Amino acid sequence: MREPPDLHELVGGDLPPEELEQLSRADALLRSVPAPPHEVPPSLTQAVAEVSLAPRPRARRRLELALVFGALVAALSFGIGRWTGAESFDAAYAITMEPTESAPGAAAVVEVGERDEESGNVELMLEVSGLPPPAGDEYYALWLEQDGEWAATCGYFSVGEGETTVRMTVSYEFRDFDSWVISGGTRTDEPPPLLVAEIPAA
């Protein structure tokens, strides 16, 4: 394929120095990258359009929060004393985990709080759905993976029907790890990963 002509031939005419510098920068950028895909297939557009018609976990969460708030107000109005479990959680960022082939209907978001400067602890809020309630002595676990090994557990948990929210506190430096993993199983076996999310390199 022919190389594109030089900038002067592309735009024609004499250019003021300031504009030449500006256009040269854009010209160099375009020459430094490969071509974008020709077109977006209609099948993708159709599939993505359906995404925004699906129920959002956020909507369920809002409803739950509204119910919690309503219950809190009701409890206070009836003079019930100390109320626990409805503390606010201020997330610094969130990680959306993706399901593996072992749990295709599962979804999870890990919200990560700000690190406490004094203790070094970090609060996590895990919202998970689409996993079946574990049987017997089984349970789920949130891991941090390092070099292909599940190196550190953030906590073990069970789930109910619908969405389950679990709070955990850890002190790990997340940048030391490669990914987040949710597994099922027991403490003695080697279960498959159910949901994963890579930790971007720092």
Place this chain on the structure above:
Amino acid sequence: MSVAVATAESDSRLIQRVAGGDRDAFTELYRRFARPVLGMAMRQLGDNGRAEEAAQETFAAVWRSARSYRPERGSASAWLYAVARHAIIDRARQRREPAVEVPEEASSEAGPDEQAEGAWLTWRVHSALEQLPERERAVLELAYWSGLSQAEIASYLDVPLGTVKTRTRTGLARLAGLLDEVRP
């Protein structure tokens, strides 16, 4: 000649609207980023079908987790790039196959860091192209990647040669404005 950068709603504002469940904002975000996401997925997965799946997963993740975006922590483009990168890597893992490390054309001998930088640069340029008016984008894509001469582009688009040059000039100026802080 100066060309005002389009006053379209910022990517950041669009993501915030998506976080509130705004479908129109989601549609606009898709229009701007579908080609960059798909292009990145195609280069890394090496397969159109899987790339399309990864792109679909990217936008599903955007819809689900737009509320996690914090404008003060980085640009909207960087956030979306990270979401796409996750989706592509996860797609590769689900098939238990490594992602194909296709080097960018501009850095065929590059190491991992340079490849990552090349991918980011490509993403930024392709995303900016999507924000140009269609007639300017079409002329630039034909000029830089089709191998057609300017006269052939004029014939192909059925416009005078002078119009092709004018659109190229305004398109480049607008692109420079959109990529103000980016250097090749």
